[in-house]
Every structure is written in C-alpha cells, then in structure tokens.
Amino acid sequence: MSDLISLVKRIYQIFSPPTQPKSIAEESSNLRPIRFGILGAANIAPSALIIPAKSHPEVIVYAVAARDQEKAEQFARKHGISKVYSGSDGYQQLLDDPDIDAVYNPLPNKLHFEWTMKALLAGKHVLCEKPIADTADEARQMFNLAEKKGLVLLESFHYRFHPAIQRVKTILDSGELGKIKSIDAKLCLCAGLVKDSDIRFDLNLGGGAAMDLGCYTLNSIRYLTSSNPTSVISATPHPLKSANVLETKIDRAMNATLELPNNVIATLEVDLAMPWEFFPPKPVKIWIEVKCEGGQVELMNFVGPTFWHTLKVTNKAGETVTTRTEKVYKFADAHIDNGAEHPKNSSLGEDWWLTYRYQLEALVDRLRNRTPQTWVTREDSVDNMEWIEKIYEKAGIGSRPKADYELPAE
Numbered sequence: 001m002s003d004l005i006s007l008v009k010r011i012y013q014i015f016s017p018p019t020q021p022k023s024i025a026e027e028s029s030n031l032r033p034i035r036f037g038i039l040g041a042a043n044i045a046p047s048a049l050i051i052p053a054k055s056h057p058e059v060i061v062y063a064v065a066a067r068d069q070e071k072a073e074q075f076a077r078k079h080g081i082s083k084v085y086s087g088s089d090g091y092q093q094l095l096d097d098p099d100i101d102a103v104y105n106p107l108p109n110k111l112h113f114e115w116t117m118k119a120l121l122a123g124k125h126v127l128c129e130k131p132i133a134d135t136a137d138e139a140r141q142m143f144n145l146a147e148k149k150g151l152v153l154l155e156s157f158h159y160r161f162h163p164a165i166q167r168v169k170t171i172l173d174s175g176e177l178g179k180i181k182s183i184d185a186k187l188c189l190c191a192g193l194v195k196d197s198d199i200r201f202d203l204n205l206g207g208g209a210a211m212d213l214g215c216y217t218l219n220s221i222r223y224l225t226s227s228n229p230t231s232v233i234s235a236t237p238h239p240l241k242s243a244n245v246l247e248t249k250i251d252r253a254m255n256a257t258l259e260l261p262n263n264v265i266a267t268l269e270v271d272l273a274m275p276w277e278f279f280p281p282k283p284v285k286i287w288i289e290v291k292c293e294g295g296q297v298e299l300m301n302f303v304g305p306t307f308w309h310t311l312k313v314t315n316k317a318g319e320t321v322t323t324r325t326e327k328v329y330k331f332a333d334a335h336i337d338n339g340a341e342h343p344k345n346s347s348l349g350e351d352w353w354l355t356y357r358y359q360l361e362a363l364v365d366r367l368r369n370r371t372p373q374t375w376v377t378r379e380d381s382v383d384n385m386e387w388i389e390k391i392y393e394k395a396g397i398g399s400r401p402k403a404d405y406e407l408p409a410e
C-alpha cells in the first residue's frame, strides 16, 4: 500500500514539480539563468527539458522554433515559452539569438548532425537527443567541433544519470557477485504505441529500432561491463508488418548477440511494435539482467525508473542463496547503501526526479564549471554509434544514410 501511495505521489510531483524561482535571475549577475532554445516542437521536449527545467533554479526554457508558425506558437503558449521562431529559417534564427546559451536538439536522428553542427557554429552548447547521429564519423565531427569551440555537447542518454542504473554499476564493480558472465538488455514497446508513420520508421530520418531503442540497450551493456564489444556474433532485423526488411532497411525490431572481453556474452532485444501478450498483459519489456559467477542483478525499467523500478540482487556466493530488492530513487539512498562519492556541489536529487531532471542537473553543473555527478563522454557516444553501425552491418541492412550536410569551409 505504501508503495502505491509513493508511486501516486511521485507521479503527481513529476508532472507538477515544485517550480523553483529563478532566484539568481538578475540580468546584472554573471550567474544569470542558462537560457535554452528548443529546435522543433518535439513530442519529447516537455519530458526531456521543459518539465525538468521548472524545478531547476538555473534554467529557463526561453525559445522554441518550429517549421510551422501556428504549431510553434501553440507549443510556446502551452509551455510558457516566451520567444518563438518559425518558418523555413526558424531553426537558424533561434541559433542566431544572442540571448540563448544552450540548444536542445530533439529533431529526427538524421538531423542531429546538421543542427548540432549549426548550433555549435553559432556558439551554443548542445544537448542532443540519442542516438547522437546516424554514423560514428558524424559523432566524431560533432565532438571535434564542440571541443574546438570550447562548448559542451551531451548526448541525451538520460537513464545514465539516474541513481538506479548507477547503483547496478556499483554493485557489479564492487565484486560482490564476482565476474560478469553475461548480460541481457531488452527494450520493447508493444504494437500500437509507435505509429507506422513515425520518424522511427523512416530510413531517411535515421529510423530503425536499433537506432531508437538499440542505442540504449547497447549503451547499458557497454556501461555496465565497462567495455566495448569485440564482435557482433549475430544480428537479426525484423520488418515492420510484412515488408522485406532487406529492401526497406527499416528494422521494426532487432535481436543481436555480442561478444565482449573476458568471454562475456551480451544479448540485446529491441522492438518498436512488439506483438501483444495478453495473459498477463505486457505493454513493454524493459529490463537488464546481468549474470555473474556468484549471482545476478536485474533492473526492471532502466529507462524510466522514477515511475517504478525493481532492482533485484541474487547472491549465490555463500552456502545459501540470498535475494534482496532495492529501490534507488535518489543519491541519498545510494550513499547509505554503498558510500559512493557524490560531488559536494551537486544535488542528491529527489525521488520524483525523472532521469531527464538528473541529466539536466549534470549538464548545468558542467556548464557552471561544477563537477557533475556523472557524464556521458565523447568516447562513449562515438563508440556507441560505431557498434550500432556494426550491428546494422551484421544484420545486412547497413548504417543509416549519412546527413545531407557539410561543414562550411573556413
């Protein structure tokens, strides 16, 4: 019962977060809030930035650009955004706005490269949606430019900032369960949640399940094992409806098996339209299971742990098998459990903080030259793209088409 009450309370607070006064908002102060601009009136923008910004005292979502003027204005009105850009030049006008410090790029995957490059050229820090680009080569160019310009570029692997996944990593790294033997990551959404017309099913927008969902599962495998795969043993793409996947090159679902150092085997299963299972009803399958020599750890709902998650640890090392479950909504819990270091200047979080709110905390810490609790590095993003491409190659449908954009000559 108390779990249910906490769940309802968390959900209420997620969507009605205590709004923080932007107390350090004085224009004269060098600590004026960081002004974000959003490229596109994207479906994900409210969860990923607008709601988290409400409870962050140092962030203002200041502008949005959308191709259609009415859509842009409506979005701005709904979310209390003061500046609106629209039309065919709207995205660029937003980038040229000198009052904007950082840009959130939630455009379709294929456009991540072009608009992140343009944002960096305009001198803005960028939070770019996952997967960061269509190819590893593009990701490399994006980070090269960010570094050259002295700007921050972060791929929005929001789940990495939540204490639940970090607790799993701490358990594995502690040696409590011995060496990792295998890891299995699943992220499947039932049919009907993603429409056939969605950007995720458009090859020319960087679509495909391995791009959209596989990037998370692959990232979690690499993160938890602290390694890159050594090979893709197998990769099987599944078509949308009765299409020929080798012709459309759009994977509605992907199953892949990877080899990692020290004989670790990883499997990933992702699906944008999983056939319905009614008994019991299973609208999503989202979990990670890591088997070790002395036990195993499972995390259910690793991408949305704030709503609900189960972290189950089975220890088979002693004479008896012991099982425990943990709930890790904020870093305070992690402190008590494992004494992990947490930067003194970074917040421990709240149990209602979404993964995106933890991510925003880290991004702002980085922008303010404070130490973020954790980070997704350049190498991490580039390597992830590299192995997504390798999975596509093994699956026989190839990387997603490169962006139609070239950096202007200097």
Ligand SMILES: NC(=O)C1=CN([C@@H]2O[C@H](COP(=O)(O)OP(=O)(O)OC[C@H]3O[C@@H](n4cnc5c(N)ncnc54)[C@H](OP(=O)(O)O)[C@@H]3O)[C@@H](O)[C@H]2O)C=CC1
Pocket (backbone or CB within 6 Å): 039, 040, 041, 042, 043, 044, 045, 048, 065, 066, 067, 068, 071, 106, 107, 108, 109, 111, 129, 130, 131, 156, 158, 199, 205, 212
């Ligand atoms: N981190 C996370 O949890 C999530 C991340 N994502 C990522 O965010 C990105 C956007 O996803 P989502 O919000 O679902 O996407 P949407 O379908 O809402 O599209 C995002 C925006 O893309 C713009 N756009 C620009 N060009 C095109 C085009 N040719 N066709 C269609 N749209 C175009 C539209 O902008 P305009 O308003 O100007 O028309 C639209 O608002 C993806 O990269 C996805 O992987 C998505 C969901 C969750």
Ligand SMILES: O=C1OC[C@@H](O)[C@H](O)[C@H]1O
Pocket (backbone or CB within 6 Å): 200, 212, 213, 303
């Ligand atoms: O978190 C997510 O869940 C649903 C997906 O389709 C989306 O793109 C992803 O980022």
